[in-house]
Amino acid sequence: MKFTQVIGLKNRLEExxxxxEKEKAMLLEEIAQLREVVALNEKAKNLENEVNELKIEVKALRDKIPKKLFQELIEVTSSLTEESEKEDFEECKNCQEEML
Incomplete structure (x- = not known):
């Protein structure tokens, strides 16, 4: 093997x-991203299951409350929410006036 052939072989091997090495780095990055996707997907599934279980529990508890009492509870809650929103609006309005 001649010297020039050795240099050519060396250059090809280095390339x-x-x-x-570049492909390895890209594959490692892809693996990391895919692992994150798998983990996020599992977390989403678990949260969906928890939410569904909570919805079932809420429905079961609502079914145990007499409809008339439940309607009164909704009206009271709605009234309290409106009052709270008014208070929040007034506080926000006062903050804006102070800033001016």
Missing amino acids: KIRAL
Whole structure:
């Protein structure tokens, strides 16, 4: 093997090594991203299951409350929410006036 052939072989091997190192880095990054996707998907599934279980429990509890009492409870809650929103609006309005 001649000296120039050795240099050519060395250069090809170095190029191959650089290409493989680049591909390795890209694959490792892809693996990390895919692992995150899998973990997020599992978390979403678990949360969906928890939410569904809570909805079932809420429905079961609502079914145990007489409809008339439940309607009164909704009206009281609605009234309290409106009052709270008015108070929040007034506080916000006062804050804006102070800033001016």
